[in-house]
Amino acid sequence: MRAIFLIISIFLISGCSDVDESSASAPIAAQTENYEWKMVTTWPKNYPGLGLGAENFAKKVEAMSAGRLKIKVFGAGQLVPAFEVFDAVSQGTAEMGHGAAYYWTGKSKAAAFFTAIPFGLNAQEMSSWIHHGGGLELWRELYDEFNLIPFSAGNTGVQMTGWFNKEIKSIEDIKGLRMRTPGLGGDVITRAGGIAVTISGGELYTAMQTGVIDALEWVGPYNDLAFGFHQIAKYYYYPGWSEPGPALELIINKDAYQTLPDDLKAIIESAARAVNQDVLDEYTARNNEALVTLVEEHGVELKKLPDDVVKELRRISDEIIQEIAEDSEIAGRIASSIKAFQKQAAAYHAISEEAYYEARSQ
Amino acid sequence: MRAIFLIISIFLISGCSDVDESSASAPIAAQTENYEWKMVTTWPKNYPGLGLGAENFAKKVEAMSAGRLKIKVFGAGQLVPAFEVFDAVSQGTAEMGHGAAYYWTGKSKAAAFFTAIPFGLNAQEMSSWIHHGGGLELWRELYDEFNLIPFSAGNTGVQMTGWFNKEIKSIEDIKGLRMRTPGLGGDVITRAGGIAVTISGGELYTAMQTGVIDALEWVGPYNDLAFGFHQIAKYYYYPGWSEPGPALELIINKDAYQTLPDDLKAIIESAARAVNQDVLDEYTARNNEALVTLVEEHGVELKKLPDDVVKELRRISDEIIQEIAEDSEIAGRIASSIKAFQKQAAAYHAISEEAYYEARSQ
Known part of the structure; x- marks a missing residue:
């Protein structure tokens, strides 16, 4: 029979509690x-x-x-x-x-x-x-x-570029576009000539339906199908450059x-x-089945953002990240830390994850 | 002051214990x-x-x-x-x-x-x-x-193809090769004409050094540097087709x-x-810095497996997986489950992870 050590500590509580901390070697x-x-x-x-x-x-x-x-x-x-x-x-x-x-x-x-x-x-x-x-x-x-x-x-995981009712053929098509996209992606859209808006998920459908916004980015197929965006937008763009x-x-x-x-x-x-x-x-586990439903049942047009649009968004992104890095001392340290980490992780992923995706699809 | 409900249950133990299960609504x-x-x-x-x-x-x-x-x-x-x-x-x-x-x-x-x-x-x-x-x-x-x-x-994550002392220019170079690689990757190497061996990690260095094996697959740069395989092998191959x-x-x-x-x-x-x-x-976080050390400090030659070798290994892999799937009822169900899952996950990853890697490297 194993010995059982038992200490019961009961504390009187008034707002904050002062609780017992058991160490690894002490009785429980x-x-x-x-x-x-x-x-x-x-x-x-x-x-x-x-x-x-x-x-x-x-x-x-x-x-x-x-x-x-x-x-x-x-x-x-x-x-x-x-x-x-x-x-x-x-x-x-x-x-x-x-x-x-x-x-x-x-x-x-x-x-x-x-x-x-x-x-x-x-x-x-x-x-x-x-x-x-x-x-x-x-x-x-x-x-x-x-x-x-x-x-x-x-x-x-990697999100989608988002939902649009007009085709994005060049960076000019971003100009004047009122698009829901938060964070740094939104800053990029604004600098590209669009108008970025931050609206919470639950209010997006109505905002798009009533014309408050012209385009939106939410998450990906699994979530976007749940909100029914296919009912109010025609084109579904990838890749998810703004939220990878x-x-x-x-x-x-x-x-x-x-x-x-x-x-x-x-x-x-x-x-x-x-x-x-x-x-x-x-x-x-859920994104692809939702994507199939969107495309095959709801007739959504899946489209890839043109390369030159991606390049221009990349150029603007780098510019904006640099500006934020210069905004405060801590922002600078965070940006440097991410940049250094990305440099090395991307170098290994080029011969591991990326090379493997390529080998698998041969 | 919050009320404290306290029940102390002490059980006599003889081999197995019969312990109390507190439900969410009961006192603790x-x-x-x-x-x-x-x-x-x-x-x-x-x-x-x-x-x-x-x-x-x-x-x-x-x-x-x-x-x-x-x-x-x-x-x-x-x-x-x-x-x-x-x-x-x-x-x-x-x-x-x-x-x-x-x-x-x-x-x-x-x-x-x-x-x-x-x-x-x-x-x-x-x-x-x-x-x-x-x-x-x-x-x-x-x-x-x-x-x-x-x-x-x-x-x-994606492993490496492994360590070799001769170049792999065609599938013929696998023939007669005694290679440490466990699991299904080993079965593939054997069917390709090699001799697959399973040896635990701690015994690998000596096995390679003494010529018990000609080639080995362990994990990736972070682990492989720790074992010092660069001291006994010249070429470090990718992609990690056998253990993605x-x-x-x-x-x-x-x-x-x-x-x-x-x-x-x-x-x-x-x-x-x-x-x-x-x-x-x-x-x-650690693979790339180890890879840089291996290549820049230890002169390891990083090499990519030729496409036709990858294709042949793929062909053999599919054959072996099919055979195992037919080996027992449960193996068949597991193989079917993985295959169905991979089909849909890979379809979405083609427009998400893969497309993103491509966009990022533009």
Whole structure:
């Protein structure tokens, strides 16, 4: 019979709790504190991929903590509007949020770097940069003044260029186009002569239908079919130059986080990593069947952006990234870190992932 | 002040424990049982990527469980030899193992499908097939008769073709070549006229140095530099046709697993998912710097396999996969599942990942 060491620590709680931290060598301290947290999101409740990622995160945390940390997930607009998630978590209205960093460029221009940069890292590279290339440390430094701790918690993989009702034959066709596309991709569209608009996902269909926008970029086939964009747009363009591997973010109010015992902090960290890959796995499994439905059942025309348009967008992208890098000291460090990482990852991917795609399709 | 419900359940243990399962709505039951488990691995202790993945898994589980589940990790040969990991876990000598399914084709030919198939899924697709395409269910069905529960717990990304001391100019150059390459890649080499050998990583350098083998495939630059293969081989070939996205496996003795309470089971599941991506992140961040060292400091010649060799290897691969699919009913179902998944994932990746790599390099 194994000996059981049991220490029960019960704390009186008044606002913040002061909880026991068991070390690896000490007898086990049974953590008895319960937490009930709120998570606000920028997505419709239970939305495929994005919203399910948030729900699955909450489920994993509850199961791993045996119910000690319960997280109630709110869709966009249920507790706060989509674009108030950052402030709500920063101020403690909710303890957690799930969204994308590029929605918060009004707080800091460099935030966009933690979702995606045009012609930047794809999903595999982005996760690697964040977790093994210094990205997460920079992200935490950037969000520190907002009382937030960020985690990477999902990725959609390469997105599409988006939905259009006119053909894009040259860069001239971007001029005057009112297009929903957030983050740095939006800045590029604006500099190319278009008018970039940031609208949350749930409002996109109506915006396009009523002519508020002429074109839109959302995610990819799996999500775009769910929103029904094929009913209001004719052409579906690739490749996803503006969002090649956008990371979704989990943000946690720092004060709330610090009240947690170490095991719950570890549970949050691993749940975020698990969801980070699981969301990408879901998109990878679902995108093509949705694309087939869009093209074969709904008559959507799949089109590739002309090479010279891609080149011009690339030129403008590099220009804009350089400007943001010069905007603040930390933005400069983040841009340098991504650039150096991309240089080496792309060099290896040229003989691994790229060369393999080529070999497989021979 | 928040009310604290506290139920302490102490169980007398005799071999198996019968543990309390707290439901989401019930008051929290503090789990007080401690577990000390052994994990045997097919890798050298603390080996980059592969071995670190096993160590990190154990650390995550210990942190998340506040020390209730401690896992001691053994390198290859420390408790059992590399290729006895499967039997050791199956029989309960150790509760857990970390390795790769294609080492166990002596138990079931179909096991190789759960590491990699030549010209098959890359890392992103493999994780998606396992977790959102029915792969995990098939894997668990296959391993059930061995008293094992498998999890995906790491991926190296696209590997290299491997190390050679003679140039491969045509398929004729494979003839008579004694090459270390396990799994289905090995079967292909044998049918192409070579002699495939399976040797564990730690024994490879000596085998090549002493002429037991003429060529070898191990992983990629990050790992291959660590083993020093540049000292005993001249040419380093790509692309990694035989292992485009090999999954590492965590196996757990079923009887041991069933003694765990639900929260520890959930912790294991998320830790495996977290490590599944983290290992890939590590390779993605480290491969290129190692490749640069190999080429620039050690004078290794990086070479691309000729297209007609790739085509012939592809032809043989398809033939062998078809034969294994006909070997048993379950092998047939696994092969069909992978084939259907690959067809759709590759179709979408043609306009997403592939098209993006092309756009980025313009």
